[in-house]
Amino acid sequence: xxxxxxxxxxxxxxxxxxxxxxxxxxxxxxxxxxxxxxxxxxxxxxxxxxxxxxxxxxxxxxxxxxxxxxxxxxxxxxxxxxxxxxxxxxxxxxxxxxxxxxxxxxxxxxxxxxxxxxxxxxxxxxxxxxxxxxxxxxxxxxxxxxxxxxxxxxxxxxxxxxxxxxxxxxxxxxxxxxxxxxxxxxxxxxxxxxxxxx
Ligand SMILES: [Zn+2]
Numbered sequence: 001x002x003x004x005x006x007x008x009x010x011x012x013x014x015x016x017x018x019x020x021x022x023x024x025x026x027x028x029x030x031x032x033x034x035x036x037x038x039x040x041x042x043x044x045x046x047x048x049x050x051x052x053x054x055x056x057x058x059x060x061x062x063x064x065x066x067x068x069x070x071x072x073x074x075x076x077x078x079x080x081x082x083x084x085x086x087x088x089x090x091x092x093x094x095x096x097x098x099x100x101x102x103x104x105x106x107x108x109x110x111x112x113x114x115x116x117x118x119x120x121x122x123x124x125x126x127x128x129x130x131x132x133x134x135x136x137x138x139x140x141x142x143x144x145x146x147x148x149x150x151x152x153x154x155x156x157x158x159x160x161x162x163x164x165x166x167x168x169x170x171x172x173x174x175x176x177x178x179x180x181x182x183x184x185x186x187x188x189x190x191x192x193x194x195x196x197x198x
Contacts, residue, residue: 003035006172008161009143010039010135015073016158016172029059032066032128041131050125062125069093069129073136077159080145091140094133101130153177 003025007013017025017035026032033050036042042050054062072093076086103118120127139145139161147162151172158172171178 003038004158004172004176005038006158006160006176008163009139010041011073011132011139012077012148012159012161013039014070014132015077018070018074019157026063026067026070029054029063029125032063032125036128036131041128054125059125062129065126066129069097069132073132076136077148080148081150083146086140094136097130097133098137101127101133151177 003013004016005013007016014035019025026035030051033042033047037044037047051059072090076090079086079090102121104121105116106119107114108117109115120130143161147167149160149162149169151158151160152170153172156172156177158176160169160172162169
């Protein structure tokens with residue numbers, strides 16, 4: 001599966017899994033794990049061990065919950081694109097995940113250096129949803145929500161947070177939509193010329 005990581009935020013990249021080239025990106029539990037690995041939400045060891053430690057029924061439940069969370073976040077994105085705040089129902093769903101998956105601080109030694117690290121108390125597949133919820137929570141607190149954008153190339157619906165210096169980013173990516181738009185404009189100009197001299 002071709003996941004898009006163009007959103008500049010984990011929760012936005014997660015929202016973008018609903019469609020990529022007209023395809024649902026999360027059709028199986030494995031898809032969710034593959035996305036989480038690429039998104040940096042879980043490590044390779046976790047990706048390999050989770051399918052063995054989580055029952056089939058539980059895998060289906062987690063995939064269903066993931067998609068439900070995504071629907072909630074799609075709604076939140078629409079509200080923010082309209083200049084509104086996320087609805088109380090969105091906030092309570094996110095708060096529910098944060099409450100169910102608290103973090104603790106632990107000292108760890110890496111390469112002889114101590115560092116304090118924040119870790120989820122319960123790791124596991126639900127931790128993926130908690131990580132997405134955490135990212136959304138930081139976004140609501142820290143981000144300039146007016147810079148949440150949707151790609152201008154119709155019908156592309158990919159979302160991104162515009163961190164470009166002059167905030168003039170228009171497309172999900174130059175490779176996907178920027179180029180197509182430029183090529184289309186170029187063709188349109190050429191055919192105008194052709195008609196003008198016909
Ligand atoms: Zn696009």
